[in-house]
Amino acid sequence: xxxxxLSPTSRTSATFKNLQCKECGAEYEPKATHxxxxxxxxxxxxxxxxxxxxxxxxxxxxxxxxxxWRYRAFLPVTSENPIDVGTGMTPxxxxxxxxxxxxxxxxxxxxxxxxxxxxxxxxxxxxVALTRARELGFSTVSCASTGNLANSTAAIAAHAxxxxxxxxxxxxxxxxxxxxxxxxxxxxxxxxxxxxxxxLCCEVANTHGWGFVNINLRPYYSxxxxxxxxxxxxxxxxxxxxxxxxxxxSGSLYTKIYKGFQEFIKVGLVDEKAVRFSGAQAQxxxxxxxxxxxxxxxxxxxxxxxxxxxxxxxxxxxxVYALEIAHKTGGSIESVTDAEIIDGMKLLAETEGIFTETAxxxxxxxxxxxxxxxxIDPEEKTVVFIxxxxxxxxxxxxxxxxxxxxxxxxxxSFERALERSRTLGRLEWQQVxx
Amino acid sequence: xxxxxLSPTSRTSATFKNLQCKECGAEYEPKATHxxxxxxxxxxxxxxxxxxxxxxxxxxxxxxxxxxWRYRAFLPVTSENPIDVGTGMTPxxxxxxxxxxxxxxxxxxxxxxxxxxxxxxxxxxxxVALTRARELGFSTVSCASTGNLANSTAAIAAHAxxxxxxxxxxxxxxxxxxxxxxxxxxxxxxxxxxxxxxxLCCEVANTHGWGFVNINLRPYYSxxxxxxxxxxxxxxxxxxxxxxxxxxxSGSLYTKIYKGFQEFIKVGLVDEKAVRFSGAQAQxxxxxxxxxxxxxxxxxxxxxxxxxxxxxxxxxxxxVYALEIAHKTGGSIESVTDAEIIDGMKLLAETEGIFTETAxxxxxxxxxxxxxxxxIDPEEKTVVFIxxxxxxxxxxxxxxxxxxxxxxxxxxSFERALERSRTLGRLEWQQVxx
Numbered sequence: 001x002x003x004x005x006l007s008p009t010s011r012t013s014a015t016f017k018n019l020q021c022k023e024c025g026a027e028y029e030p031k032a033t034h035x036x037x038x039x040x041x042x043x044x045x046x047x048x049x050x051x052x053x054x055x056x057x058x059x060x061x062x063x064x065x066x067x068x069w070r071y072r073a074f075l076p077v078t079s080e081n082p083i084d085v086g087t088g089m090t091p092x093x094x095x096x097x098x099x100x101x102x103x104x105x106x107x108x109x110x111x112x113x114x115x116x117x118x119x120x121x122x123x124x125x126x127x128v129a130l131t132r133a134r135e136l137g138f139s140t141v142s143c144a145s146t147g148n149l150a151n152s153t154a155a156i157a158a159h160a161x162x163x164x165x166x167x168x169x170x171x172x173x174x175x176x177x178x179x180x181x182x183x184x185x186x187x188x189x190x191x192x193x194x195x196x197x198x199x200l201c202c203e204v205a206n207t208h209g210w211g212f213v214n215i216n217l218r219p220y221y222s223x224x225x226x227x228x229x230x231x232x233x234x235x236x237x238x239x240x241x242x243x244x245x246x247x248x249x250s251g252s253l254y255t256k257i258y259k260g261f262q263e264f265i266k267v268g269l270v271d272e273k274a275v276r277f278s279g280a281q282a283q284x285x286x287x288x289x290x291x292x293x294x295x296x297x298x299x300x301x302x303x304x305x306x307x308x309x310x311x312x313x314x315x316x317x318x319x320v321y322a323l324e325i326a327h328k329t330g331g332s333i334e335s336v337t338d339a340e341i342i343d344g345m346k347l348l349a350e351t352e353g354i355f356t357e358t359a360x361x362x363x364x365x366x367x368x369x370x371x372x373x374x375x376i377d378p379e380e381k382t383v384v385f386i387x388x389x390x391x392x393x394x395x396x397x398x399x400x401x402x403x404x405x406x407x408x409x410x411x412x413s414f415e416r417a418l419e420r421s422r423t424l425g426r427l428e429w430q431q432v433x434x
Numbered sequence: 435x436x437x438x439x440l441s442p443t444s445r446t447s448a449t450f451k452n453l454q455c456k457e458c459g460a461e462y463e464p465k466a467t468h469x470x471x472x473x474x475x476x477x478x479x480x481x482x483x484x485x486x487x488x489x490x491x492x493x494x495x496x497x498x499x500x501x502x503w504r505y506r507a508f509l510p511v512t513s514e515n516p517i518d519v520g521t522g523m524t525p526x527x528x529x530x531x532x533x534x535x536x537x538x539x540x541x542x543x544x545x546x547x548x549x550x551x552x553x554x555x556x557x558x559x560x561x562v563a564l565t566r567a568r569e570l571g572f573s574t575v576s577c578a579s580t581g582n583l584a585n586s587t588a589a590i591a592a593h594a595x596x597x598x599x600x601x602x603x604x605x606x607x608x609x610x611x612x613x614x615x616x617x618x619x620x621x622x623x624x625x626x627x628x629x630x631x632x633x634l635c636c637e638v639a640n641t642h643g644w645g646f647v648n649i650n651l652r653p654y655y656s657x658x659x660x661x662x663x664x665x666x667x668x669x670x671x672x673x674x675x676x677x678x679x680x681x682x683x684s685g686s687l688y689t690k691i692y693k694g695f696q697e698f699i700k701v702g703l704v705d706e707k708a709v710r711f712s713g714a715q716a717q718x719x720x721x722x723x724x725x726x727x728x729x730x731x732x733x734x735x736x737x738x739x740x741x742x743x744x745x746x747x748x749x750x751x752x753x754v755y756a757l758e759i760a761h762k763t764g765g766s767i768e769s770v771t772d773a774e775i776i777d778g779m780k781l782l783a784e785t786e787g788i789f790t791e792t793a794x795x796x797x798x799x800x801x802x803x804x805x806x807x808x809x810i811d812p813e814e815k816t817v818v819f820i821x822x823x824x825x826x827x828x829x830x831x832x833x834x835x836x837x838x839x840x841x842x843x844x845x846x847s848f849e850r851a852l853e854r855s856r857t858l859g860r861l862e863w864q865q866v867x868x
Contacts, residue, residue: 155783
C-alpha cells in the first residue's frame with residue numbers, strides 16, 4: 001500500500017498535532033515520513049501541551065490500563081483500541097544486594113528484561129509503531145534490526161495479523177534469529193553490519209512502500225521509549241530520579257527518556273528537577289562514548305566489533321542529541337570491554353536474580369565503573385535501565401558461568417560433589433567478580 | 435539449619451491455620467513436612483474460610499500489589515513483606531487469530547511465558563515456597579527440577595540472598611541449564627530422569643535439613659499455583675470460565691487451579707459454576723492420560739521419552755487427584771506426539787505472537803485435538819494455560835521453523851530473495867500447520 005492512499009487516515013488526536021523538524025522546525029502532516037525536506041533534519045512528533053495539561057492527571061493515568069497505553073495522550077496514535085499486548089509497566093526494583101555490592105544507597109533497576117511480549121524495551125516502540133502503521137493503512141510492516149527489534153516486530157505483527165518482513169545482520173545470536181522465525185515472518189539475513197542493513201532498508205522503504213518501524217515510521221516508533229521515563233517517574237511516586245544510566249545504541253532510547261521526563265514536568269505531573277543522564281556503550285562500538293571523551297560535538301562512525309550486538313550501531317542516528325544531553329545534565333558516557341560486559345551480566349544475575357542480555361551487562365558494567373570513578377554519589381537516587389533478556393544471548397556467557405556437577409543418582413556421589421562445590425564453585429566466581 | 439530450631443517461627447496467620455493430611459485429615463504444625471505419619475498421604479494447607487470471607491473482598495484484592503501477593507490471605511505465609519519480584523498478574527489474552535483458526539468463539543490464553551522473573555509459572559510456587567522457607571528459618575534452599583523450577587529457585591534465592599543448590603536431570607535443554615547457572619547456585623546434574631532426581635533429593639532433604647521447595651516445603655510451594663486460578667477469575671471480571679485446558683506433569687498445577695476456583699466460590703468472590711477441567715500430556719510421558727483413557731483410578735508409572743522435558747514426570751505425585759477432577763468435572767485428558775507439540779508451539783507463535791516452550795506446545799496441540807474431537811463447544815468460555823517460555827527450549831523447534839534468506843546488502847539481492855520467499859516461505863508452513 002502506497003503513501004498516496006493514506007491521507008484520510010493520517011488525522012491526529014486532540015493532543016498529538018503533527019510532525020516537526022527537530023532542526024529547522026518545519027511542520028509536516030503526520031504520515032510515514034521521517035526526514036525534513038528542507039534541512040534533512042529528523043522529524044519528531046509535536047503535541048499540544050496545554051491540551052495535555054487539561055486532559056491528563058495522575059488519577060487519569062492510574063485509572064488507565066497496566067501497560068504503556070495508560071500514557072496514550074502522550075503517544076502519537078489516534079485509535080481508540082491501540083495494539084495492547086501488555087507491554088510496559090515492568091518492575092522498578094529497589095536494589096538491595098547489587099546496591100550493597102557497589103556501595104550505593106538508592107539504586108533502582110528498571111527491568112525491561114521481562115517486558116511483554118518479547119522481553120526487551122523494543123516492545124514499547126513496536127506497539128506504538130504498529131498501531132500507527134495500522135492507522136496509516138499499511139498491511140506490511142518491516143524493520144532493520146540488531147535482533148530485539150526483529151523479535152518484537154515479528155511477534156506483535158503476528159498478534160495484529162499484519163504481514164511482516166524483517167532485516168537482520170547475518171551474524172546475529174541464534175536466540176534472536178530463532179526468536180524471530182518462530183512467528184513466521186519473512187526474515188532477510190543481510191551479509192553486513194547493522195549500518196549496511198539500515199541503508200538497504202531505506203532503499204526498500206522507498207521502493208516497496210512498507211511501514212518500516214524504525215525508518216519511515218521512526219518519529220512514531222521512537223516516542224514509545226518515552227514510556228520508560230513516564231513509568232520510572234510514576235513508580236518513584238511521581239518524582240524524578242537524580243541520575244539515570246542507560247545503554248546507547250542509536251541514542252534514541254536515551255534521548256526519549258529525557259523527553260519523557262521533560263514532558264511530565266511541562267504538564268505538571270512531577271516537579272522540575274535536574275536529572276543527570278549517563279550512558280553506556282561497549283568499547284567495541286563506542287562512537288558516542290569516544291566523542292564524549294574527546295569533547296567533540298559530532299560523531300565519527302565506527303565499524304562495530306563487540307559481543308553486545310543489540311547496541312552495536314556504528315553510525316548512531318541520535319548520537320549528537322545524546323551527547324548534548326549528557327553534557328547539559330552533567331552525566332558521563334562510558335564504555336566497557338566485552339569481559340566487563342560478561343561480568344556485569346553475572347553480577348546482576350547473582351545479586352538481583354535478573355538475567356539480562358549483553359546490553360544490560362554493558363549498562364551494569366558502566367554503572368560499576370562510574371561508581372568506582374566517583375561519578376555517582378552513593379546517596380543519589382539512581383535508576384539503571386535493563387533493556388533485554390539474557391536468554392537471547394546465551395552464547396555470550398556460555399563458558400564463563402561454570403558447569404553443573406554431574407553426579408550419579410546416589411547420596412554418596414552427591415556428597416562428594418557438594419564438597420568439591422563448596423571450595424571450587426565459589427572460587428571460580430571470585431575471579432570474575434572482584 | 436534443622437527442624438528442631440524452627441518451632442518459634444512456624445506460627446500461622448489469621449487465615450492460614452495448619453497442615454492437614456489430604457487422605458485421613460490428621461493435622462500437623464505448619465513446619466517443613468509433607469507426608470502424613472499415619473497414612474503416608476500428602477499434607478495440604480488448611481485455611482479458616484470464615485475468616486477469609488470476613489477479611490477479603492474484591493476491593494481489598496484490587497487494592498493489593500499487582501502480583502500474586504494481592505491474594506496473600508489465601509497463601510500459607512505470615513510475613514508482612516513476602517518475597518515479591520513482580521510474580522503473577524500475567525496477561526489473560528482474549529484470542530482472536532488462534533480462536534478463528536480453531537473455530538472457537540470464546541478462547542482466552544493465560545500467558546505465564548512472560549511471568550516474572552524467570553518466565554514460567556514456577557515463579558509463583560517458588561515465591562511462596564521461599565517466603566515460607568525464610569519464615570521457617572532455612573538459609574539454604576533447594577529443588578528437584580525439570581528446568582523451569584531450577585531457573586526460578588536460583589533466581590529468587592539470589593534476589594533474597596539465600597544459599598541455593600538445585601538438582602536437574604543431566605540431559606536438560608541448554609537454555610535451562612545456563613538459565614540456572616547464571617544466578618550462581620550450586621547445580622547438580624543427575625545422571626537419570628526426573629523421578630530418579632526426585633528420589634535422591636528426598637534423601638538429601640532428610641540428611642541436610644535444607645528447604646526443598648517441592649519436597650519438604652511442597653505443601654506451601656504447591657499453594658502458589660492457586661494464584662493462576664485466582665487471576666483468571668479476577669481477569670474474567672470475577673467470573674469462572676466454562677472450560678480450562680492445562681498441562682499435566684505432577685498434576686499439582688491442575689489440581690491447584692481447581693482448588694483456587696473452589697476457594698473463590700467458598701468465600702463468595704465468584705458465583706458457583708461447573709468448570710470442565712481438561713489436561714494435556716506428551717505421548718512420550720503420559721501416565722495420567724493413559725489412566726484416563728483406560729478408565730483406571732490409579733497411575734502406572736512410565737519412563738519418560740519426549741521433547742516436552744518440563745512436564746516429563748513418569749510417576750506424578752498428584753496424578754490420581756488430577757484424574758479424579760477430570761472425571762468429576764467432565765473434562766478430558768489427552769496426549770499428543772512430539773511432532774504435534776512442535777506444531778502447537780508454531781501455531782501459537784504465528785497466530786498470537788506468543789513463543790512458548792514445549793509444555794505450552796503440548797497444551798495448544800491438545801486444545802486443537804479436543805476441538806477437533808468435538809470435546810470443546812465453540813461457545814464455551816475456554817482458558818488455555820501457557821506455562822513457560824520458548825527461549826528456554828530452542829533446540830525443540832530448531833530445524834522446524836525454516837531459515838532466514840541470506841542476502842547481500844543490495845536491493846537486487848533482496849528482490850530475488852523476496853520472490854523466493856513469497857512462494858517457498860509460505861508453502862513450508864502449510865505442510866506443518868494443516
